[in-house]
Amino acid sequence: MQRFLQLSAEEASLALRPTLVKGRWKNPMISLRQQATVKKVAIQNGTVGSWTPGQGGWLEAWDTQKKHTVMRPPKGHANERREEDRVKKIQAAMATMPKKIEEHRAALIKAKPVKGLEKWLNETSAY
Template structure:
């Protein structure tokens, strides 16, 4: 006798238990009926109009046996990194622009000091002219 014929003879409670894995001595055992065969039973019940009922020997399908539908939470799209960080980038640029006048003044001062003295400035600033 095949597994399907044996399955069809089960009561509704036994059929539901045969479709679920069970915990035996701390180890999970596979369901008595494979997922492929469960799908066949469900398709057969749909074709024969046995949805919502279970008749021993004939089969059928109860709505409680359906797997629960997954609930998908809609999250906002991740987007591009430059779009996500736009506000921080604008704040950073504005802070840098606020500090620019002092940086420009320091740079001009450093460039002027780095140049060698020429002409009268050189002669006046010499420590030991002779």
């Protein structure tokens, strides 16, 4: 921290940012926590907007720019997200339902064992 306060304004500006050295990023000279402390002290001392080597301060150019983000819609619950597909699937199934009901009723009638007169008529041979 003392080394940082001895730097010129240009050197201090570079010391606040990470640097790319031989393809690898090197950490800033002082951490973000320490940067926040330097800024708070500058605000308390009224030295924001100026930099004096040995005493410190803070320049507005050193403030990090906040990223502009676009709000994404909330993800919601899975059943709410899939509701449209589910409704389409149900409507498609309901369109074929009358035919399926008729086939089912016919299968039920066909599956019943033959009783009474029908059985007797089927067993006896016609003349």
